[in-house]
Amino acid sequence: MLLAPTEFSHETIASHRNQSKYTQLYRCPHCTLEIFLPQIIGTSQFYIEMYYENNKNSSYINDRWEFYETQKDVKNIHSLIEIGCGEGAFLKIIRNTVPYIVGIEYNEQAIEKSRENGFSIYTSDEYDAIPKNYFDAVVAFHVIEHIADPVNFIKNLTTLLTTNGKIYLSVPNQDGPIKFIDPCIHNMPPHHATRWHTKTFEVLAEQLNLSIERISYEPLATRDHYYYTWYWIKSKIKIYYIFYIINKITGCFFEILIKLHINRCKWLKGQSLYIILKKNVEV
Numbered sequence: 001m002l003l004a005p006t007e008f009s010h011e012t013i014a015s016h017r018n019q020s021k022y023t024q025l026y027r028c029p030h031c032t033l034e035i036f037l038p039q040i041i042g043t044s045q046f047y048i049e050m051y052y053e054n055n056k057n058s059s060y061i062n063d064r065w066e067f068y069e070t071q072k073d074v075k076n077i078h079s080l081i082e083i084g085c086g087e088g089a090f091l092k093i094i095r096n097t098v099p100y101i102v103g104i105e106y107n108e109q110a111i112e113k114s115r116e117n118g119f120s121i122y123t124s125d126e127y128d129a130i131p132k133n134y135f136d137a138v139v140a141f142h143v144i145e146h147i148a149d150p151v152n153f154i155k156n157l158t159t160l161l162t163t164n165g166k167i168y169l170s171v172p173n174q175d176g177p178i179k180f181i182d183p184c185i186h187n188m189p190p191h192h193a194t195r196w197h198t199k200t201f202e203v204l205a206e207q208l209n210l211s212i213e214r215i216s217y218e219p220l221a222t223r224d225h226y227y228y229t230w231y232w233i234k235s236k237i238k239i240y241y242i243f244y245i246i247n248k249i250t251g252c253f254f255e256i257l258i259k260l261h262i263n264r265c266k267w268l269k270g271q272s273l274y275i276i277l278k279k280n281v282e283v
Contacts, residue, residue: 015045015189033195034196044107062087064090071167074098077275083143084105085103102120103121106120139167154204164278169276175197177269198273201277216275217274218273219270220264222263228268
């Protein structure tokens with residue numbers, strides 16, 4: 001489902017122009033990380049306007065596939081902290097699964113909502129107060145692609161973990177349907193500062209003495225079929241009337257699946273890459 005059009009205030013636009021008047025995408029030949037330089041990082045006001053004012057009813061933010069994958073993966077643990085917990089959508093899902101859960105969030109509106117939902121939330125200014133070597137699980141869904149120094153960010157997450165603790169992450173799946181959208185304004189600054197691939201995590205894990213326990217790809221949600229019925233077909237077929245006919249046929253196929261209440265197409269990759277990283281025990 002497409003998000004509603006977003007209009008930003010003049011102040012928000014100016015704040016990002018002050019960071020840099022231009023940016024360019026670079027790709028590391030070794031780890032395949034893609035990064036925009038000079039960096040233009042989304043401000044707190046940017047996300048207030050993008051999500052909380054323009055897309056209040058977006059189910060994509062509050063009902064992610066990886067929430068339920070993680071719920072299955074964190075059974076039988078005692079403590080969990082979510083980085084960038086928003087209004088507590090994921091915390092609501094696991095509140096009866098994990099005995100001790102907390103979150104950290106920097107958006108004041110989201111913090112207030114999450115606390116109203118009964119959750120204990122740290123602000124970004126309180127990061128140093130979070131107990132170290134304490135949590136069995138640290139989760140961060142669609143966070144690292146937004147920040148300036150994601151490697152140091154993940155390194156800091158390891159300090160929160162117990163000896164056998166794990167980090168649960170999700171990022172946009174760059175090898176999925178998003179690659180057919182060109183240009184994709186949601187996949188560039190100030191929204192996304194970096195782009196991640198499986199190879200990127202393999203190199204990162206080696207550098208930070210972590211092990212990759214699991215990598216999974218979200219099946220395509222039938223509501224998101226336009227990635228393939230429009231963007232993929234358009235990227236392959238340049239003759240308009242042939243594109244139009246195939247678009248109509250495939251669109252009808254997905255509409256039938258939706259009417260049959262089939263929510264996922266397991267044979268097509270969706271929007272998220274989900275990964276579990278585990279600390280290696282030093283001998």
